[in-house]
Amino acid sequence: MARFKRTIYLHMKTLEEARAVWKEAVGECRTAVERIPTDEALGRVTAEPVTARLSVPHYHGAAMDGFAVKASDTFGASDVRPLRLEVGRRAFPVDTGDPMPEGTDAVVMIEHAEKVDDSTIEIRQAAFPWQHVRKVGEDIVAGELLLPQQHRLRPADLGAMLAAGVPDVPVYSLPRVWIQPTGTELVPAREAARAQPGQIVEFNGTVIASLVRENGGVPMLQDVVPDDYESLLDAVRRAAACPAHVIVLNAGSSAGSEDYTVSLLKELGTLLVHGVAMMPGKPVLLGLIGSKPFIGLPGYPVSAIMAFEQFVRPLLHWMQGLPDPADPTVEAVLGRKMPSKLGLEEFVRVILGRVQGRLVAMPLQRGAGVITSLTRADALLRIPQDVEGINEGEPVRVRLLRSEDALEHTLIMIGSHDNTVDVLASELKSRDARLHLSSSNVGSLGGLLAVRRGQAHFAGSHLLDPETGQYNRRYVERYLKGTPVRLVRLTRRRQGFLVAPGNPKKIRGIEDLFRDDVRFVNRQAGSGTRILLDYELERAGRTPDGIIGYDWEEYTHMAVAVNVLSGTADCGMAIYAAAKALGLDFIPVCEECYDLIIPEACWDDPKIRLLLEVIRSDRFRQRVEALGGYDPSESGTVAGVWDGTTWRESRVVSRES
Amino acid sequence: MARFKRTIYLHMKTLEEARAVWKEAVGECRTAVERIPTDEALGRVTAEPVTARLSVPHYHGAAMDGFAVKASDTFGASDVRPLRLEVGRRAFPVDTGDPMPEGTDAVVMIEHAEKVDDSTIEIRQAAFPWQHVRKVGEDIVAGELLLPQQHRLRPADLGAMLAAGVPDVPVYSLPRVWIQPTGTELVPAREAARAQPGQIVEFNGTVIASLVRENGGVPMLQDVVPDDYESLLDAVRRAAACPAHVIVLNAGSSAGSEDYTVSLLKELGTLLVHGVAMMPGKPVLLGLIGSKPFIGLPGYPVSAIMAFEQFVRPLLHWMQGLPDPADPTVEAVLGRKMPSKLGLEEFVRVILGRVQGRLVAMPLQRGAGVITSLTRADALLRIPQDVEGINEGEPVRVRLLRSEDALEHTLIMIGSHDNTVDVLASELKSRDARLHLSSSNVGSLGGLLAVRRGQAHFAGSHLLDPETGQYNRRYVERYLKGTPVRLVRLTRRRQGFLVAPGNPKKIRGIEDLFRDDVRFVNRQAGSGTRILLDYELERAGRTPDGIIGYDWEEYTHMAVAVNVLSGTADCGMAIYAAAKALGLDFIPVCEECYDLIIPEACWDDPKIRLLLEVIRSDRFRQRVEALGGYDPSESGTVAGVWDGTTWRESRVVSRES
Structure with missing residues (x-):
């Protein structure tokens, strides 16, 4: 029985308040000072000023x-x-x-x-x-300051110390971080393939341990403990007694785990902050167990990482006497309106690239559970708590997750996603290791609009015009008036019926959908696949009447596939990749065209030239073919040249240009 | 007997040529691919695209x-x-x-x-x-591309892979680098204190090993081998036979070592490049031993590091399939004219800070042996080979050696150096870990001129006016017309006679310099110390006639001290720190004032406020006193307020303001 009351953040703090409380409480924490051999001190932080013992040179x-x-x-x-x-x-x-x-x-x-x-x-x-x-002392004079305290040692620093007769150096110990994943529902990552519904693969521990390592700490990653009060209490007691400097608990997502953590903090130490007005990351807990800093990180991976960045990362710096980490930022133009809740500091993952001279930031998915929103992000946009949202086209300052130089080598693709785009990304990278393809999947029409607004190097689209049976051209005419583009075929792909393995209901085509024993699952009205199904029905001279489940709408290829896999439907229409992902059988129904829409303004960009070279290569076509469900025979042909007003047909279906 | 012919760089290449030859020869070298557990893969580089095996979530x-x-x-x-x-x-x-x-x-x-x-x-x-x-697959759909190949793995990437059922990942092996220091004259760093004249402390090995580590490689640092052909040949043969991917020889500086390396490359492999038109770093050697890249790095530490950056560092990236490393650069204004040789690519170490709104780059010493020119540098200025030099005030693009954010917390001091400035730097840092004091030592007058040109937050100066016995004021009047500044006393410091330990000649004061058995060593005309000596002679009513060695001029405090230590002189005048550095006795003669000259335009800069707070603190005065040779009783007093035309005497000798 679910509880009828949620944990209430009675004293939820703003991010700024929480950071101030935290700095006040643990900002002066330092690890012990240890003296280590100079030649092993790379990356360590001096605890005292280092003075030269010998002059360099020591003779003329x-x-x-x-x-x-x-x-x-x-x-x-x-x-x-x-x-x-x-x-x-x-x-x-x-x-x-x-x-x-x-x-x-x-x-x-x-x-x-x-x-x-x-x-x-x-x-x-x-x-x-x-x-x-x-001359003696030309480089270093005995007694002079070589390096200040609180200085992170670089290779040349070690050389200077050794030259000046300093064989060992006092540095702060590396902060040790006890990482305790909790959660009854967790299964170890190595058993991921056996996870049942309701079971969650444990990977936050590895992510947190890696973050600790990246920030100069030593992770002490523990085995998962279940979400019950006694187990948690026991784990935290062991952490408090061991030589760890910091305790991190990664809360289970199950009900109660947060309450347990609050209770045990109150029992064993001091609760400083319970809940921070940030998103993702709200359910963070800060406290002290004795004098040891304690952080309860949320269960959702993106929340855990964001809360880590705000609270654990600076702590690891402070403990070695370093200032707050400062991250490089750049100014960009926001590519899509982002509403945001007042009173909540929001961190939005964005892709970022230079399109027609402007740096454009395009938001990715917001879900705190969507870890790929971080792996795919180029930057983070922080929306302050006193801002209700940011309009499209407004300048924003974003924190870089890649190097600034990398942005110049980033291709921005917006639109519908297809697995062949992955192949494209991979092939581009193998030709030029600097090249990076960042994509935002907002559907075909969203891609066209992004091209119109100059926010993408190209869009991916598969919009059928049922009247002509042609792809994309009618939509270009309608939405890209005044914006010259070229249509380049990326591939043809098969759409078909997904059925259980072995095709127990012996479904062979459109006609079978009308059988009494076949339950169909449909895609939502307006989706490319739905348009395609309706088109095929019309071509077959049929109306949807009589198809059981025609009104049952799902929103993604995968959702259709899952319903077929679980047996709640016998059949649904989707691309081959969805069938392959879940091991379903696939009955091809028709082919559709997936095109790239490339603005004329980007056509001569060397990155686009390379893109075209890749699409037209045999290697690309072979790899696409190997995916199954694709026909790349037309890949790279120009399917239309649009000057903003009319089509210039002469250029159509040319593989050169 | 010295050779009468130097090694001739018959085919010396420009840096650009050499890099092209190198990339052509070894740009496609890759280490072997190994499959490692995902949770140990932080920072490693994928050798293949990584695709999801499971969907995430795997259930609704x-x-x-x-x-x-x-x-x-x-x-x-x-x-x-x-x-x-x-x-x-x-x-x-x-x-x-x-x-x-x-x-x-x-x-x-x-x-x-x-x-x-x-x-x-x-x-x-x-x-x-x-x-x-x-929903199923909301984050990740089985079969889709998770990460491209040639991608350096970050914490969130590991999480995404584990979640998607990817327990191990193919990555490039870490490149192993055989580092062979050579040189008959080298002594190990731990024996630095026992080094005799002509012996050089070995520390390049540690520096190179640290550079390898920083760039993702595994150093294999070897013991020193002597500079003879057989020993070198044997060492390189062992390197070629072992599992190292790269061989680095760090040439001894003794004659012949370079020729030996050329010969052994010709005997065991291929010589690709012999000498590069860059400075520092010219004597670099590039070649192949079998298929293993071989780099002969120069002996001088700065040369070795610069050559490493140009040739070893990119190689370590290429070997893991990564693009050339790209370093952040910023635009700054050059603070001092830098002549440079045509046909030579020069790398100048500079300090860098924002003064009155402009980023100013001030060159440090150029010597390839001066490793502190690197430890103290904030950035590197590259002067292309087709440029004869850069004028003061010209915009230059410099490569950052510190973070861009750190520049905003950098105080630039130009002028005369004194050990109390080291204390200042250290105290500033302990109050605000972000604060960094970068100093360029160009003498007192150089400091005044830098202030006039708006290139420093403050200058350090100890210029005596013999007519008035006052410090710095007359020089401010002469050189800072129109530039309002305040003089703040940093400290008084003692100048005195340096004599051998135990003062065997019983020297007690000025009068003893006129004795027949006392050989004096002087400072050069125009130096502050020389002015001071002449002033003291005049006050004593004497002329220099009769001082043996009055015409013998040295250029630094330390050079004076070394002559006394070696017995070539019985006495010289210098500051106490020089005596202390070499263990000499010190006979105080007089005190001088060392002042900071702070432009009015910087007076309200929070960094300068903190600086004054430090100078006026008891802790600073205690630390300065502990150095010996200083009287900090007036530290922090304002010794003059100059409005650009006249002194406003009311403000003089106040510790507040």
């Missing part, structure tokens, strides 16, 4: 191969009055690094010394004092 | 706590027409993550369900289909 040495001389002996030497010096008495052969013989203060380079005989050289230019000599 | 699940219902059952529910549902028949209690009971397609949140009795709930709002339901 020759900086060139040649002859050490006393500069004043050479005054007056010139081309017209060459000067001879006796080797061994007034000129001493030296190699780079040799100590300067007593009484000498300059080196004449070997190129500038002419050999007269074995014991005499001649020079034609005076040496000035200390010429080509590395 | 509740996304909220509440009641699972069939949406169509709820249509019509409203405030005026509440709807009752029987629990267990038309409404099923679910917690977040629970699988959706068969026939249900929406979740009513617990907050929106009113309990009527134990078996009935009432709702006042219709549910729409799939409301608060996480």
Whole structure:
């Protein structure tokens, strides 16, 4: 029986308040100082200023191969009055690094010394004092500050310390983080394939451990404990007693786990913050167990990562005496209106690329459970809590998740998704490792609109015009007036009926949908697949009357497939990939065209040229063919050249251009 | 006997040529592909595209706590027409993550369900289909591309793979780099204190190993081998036979080592490049031993690091299928004219900070042996080979060695150096870990000129006016007309005579310099210390006549100290720190003032406020006192307020303001 009351965030804090409370409580926490060998100190943070014990160089040495001389002996030497010096008495052969013989203060380079005989050289230019000599302390003087405290050591720093006679260095210990995943419903990742409905694959532990590692900490990842109070209490007691510096509990998503955590914080320590007005990440808990910082991270992966970034990451920096981490940001133009709840700080994952000169940020899915919204994101957009939303076209400052340079090599694709786009991404990357394809899946029409607004390098679309049986052209005419584009066929793909393995109901085509023993599951009105089904019905001279389940609408290919797999439907229409993903049988019904719509303004972009090269390659077609369900024979042909007003048919169906 | 001919770079290449040759020869080298557990793959690079094996979620699940219902059952529910549902028949209690009971397609949140009795709930709002339901494949669909090949794995990537049933992942092996230091003159770093003149402390090996580690490689650091052909040949043969992917030889600086390397490359493999027109880093050697890339790095540490960056670093990226590393750059204004040799690509280490709104880059020392030019640098300025130099004030693009954010927290100090500035830097950092003091030591006058040109947040100066006995004021009047500044006393410091330990010649003051048995060593004319000595002589009513060695000029405090230590002089004048560094005795002669000159335009900068707070703190004065040789009793007093035309004396010697 579900509880009738939810955990109430009585004292929910704004993100700013929560961060202030946290900094006040644990901002001065430092790990112990340890002295380690200098040559093992890369990336560690100095706990004290480092001063030189020796001078570098520690002797006056020759900086060139040649002859050490006393500069004043050479005054007056010139081309017209060459000067001879006796080797061994007034000129001493030296190699780079040799100590300067007593009484000498300059080196004449070997190129500038002419050999007269074995014991005499001649020079034609005076040496000035200390010429080509590395003097004592020229680099480092004993006693001087080499490096400040709270400094993260880089390779050259280690070199300077070793040179200056500093064989070991006091640094902060690496912060150790106890990571405790909890949840009765969790199954280990290695058993993912056996997970039952209601069971969730445990992977947050690995993600959190990796985040700890990235931020200079040492993760102590524990086995999952079930979501009951005694188990949690026992786990946190062990964490408190062990040498970990920080305790992270990753709450189960089941009811009660949050309440348990609140209770145990109250029992064993201090509760500082319960709930933060941020999204994702709201259910975060902050507290102290004794003097150890404690963080309860939410169960949804994106929430857990966002809360980690706000609270655990700075803590790991503070513990080593480092300032708050600062992340690079850039200014971009928002590609789609983003409403946002007042009073909630929102972190939106966006893709980001330079399209026609402007950096465009296009929001990805918002769900806190959608981890691919992070793996696919190029940047994070933070919508402050006092903002109700941001309009399309407004400038926004986003935090980069990739390097700024990488943005220049990012292709932005918006529209309908198809698995061949994955192949495209992979082939592009293997031709130019810098190239990255970022895509936002908002459906075919959304892609056309993005092209119209100059927000994408290209769109992916498969819109059938039932009147002509043609793909995309009618929609280009309607939505891209004044925007010249070219249609490039990416592939033809098969749509068909998904049926249980072995096709127990022996479904063979459209006619079978009208049988009494066949329950159909449909796609929602307006979807490309629904348009296609209705088109095929019409071509067969039929109306939908008599199809059981025609009114039962699902919103994705996969949802259709799942209904067939679970047996709630006998048949549904979808692409081959959905059948393949769930191991269903596939009965081809028809083929549709999936085209790329490339704005004329991007046509000469070298990234687009490479894209076309890839699409037209044999390798691409072979890989697409191997996916099953595709016919790439027309891949790369230009299916239409639209000048903004009319089609220029001459260019149609050319594989070159 | 020195050779009379230097190694000749018969085929020396430009940096661009050398990089092209290198990329052509080794750009396609890849390490072997290995399959490793996903949870250990952080930071590794995928060798193949990764596709999902399972869909995520793998079942339709509740996304909220509440009641699972069939949406169509709820249509019509409203405030005026509440709807009752029987629990267990038309409404099923679910917690977040629970699988959706068969026939249900929406979740009513617990907050929106009113309990009527134990078996009935009432709702006042219709549910729409799939409301608060996480559908199968909403995040990931089995078979779709999760990550492209040649992708460096981040924490969220590992999570996505584990969730999608990918327990292991094919990645490129980490490139192993054999690092062979060579040089007969090298002593291990742990024996640095015992190094004799002519011996050089080995630390390049550690620096190179750290650079390898930073770039994702595994260093195999070897013991030093002497600079003879047989030893080198043997070492390289062993490297070629072992599982290392790359061989790096760090040449000794002694004569011949470079020739040896050329010969052994010709004997065992292929010589590709001998010498590159870059500085530092010219004597780099590139080749192949069998199919293994071989790099001979120069002996000077800065040269070795620069050559590493140009040739080893990209190689380590290529070997894992990654593109060339791209480093963040910013545009700055060059603070000092930099002449540069035509035909030579020069890398100048600069300090960098934002002064009065402009990013200013100020060059540090150029010597390839000066490793502190790298540890102290904020950025690198690359002067192309076809440029003869860059004028002061010209815009330049520099490569950041610190984060862009860090620049906003950098204080730029230009002028004379003093050890108390080190204390200042350290105290600033302990008050605000973000704060960084970058200093360029160009002498007192250089500091004044930098302030005039708006290139420094403040200058350090100790210029005595012999006519008035005052410090700095006369020079401000002369050089800072129209530039309002304030003089803030940093400290008084003692100058005195350096003598051998135990003061064997019993030197007590100025009068002793005139003794026949005392050999003096002087500082160069124009230096602050020389002005000070002459001033003291005048005050004592003496002329320099009769001081043995008065004409013997050295250019630094340390050079004076070294002459005293080695016994070539009995006495010299310098600051206490120089005596302390070399363990000499110190006889105080007089005190001088070391002031900070702070432009009025920077006076209200929060960084300068903090600087003043530090200077005026007891802790700073205690630390300065502990150095010895300083009198910080006036530290922080304002010794003058200059409005660009006149002194406003009212403000003088105030510790506040």
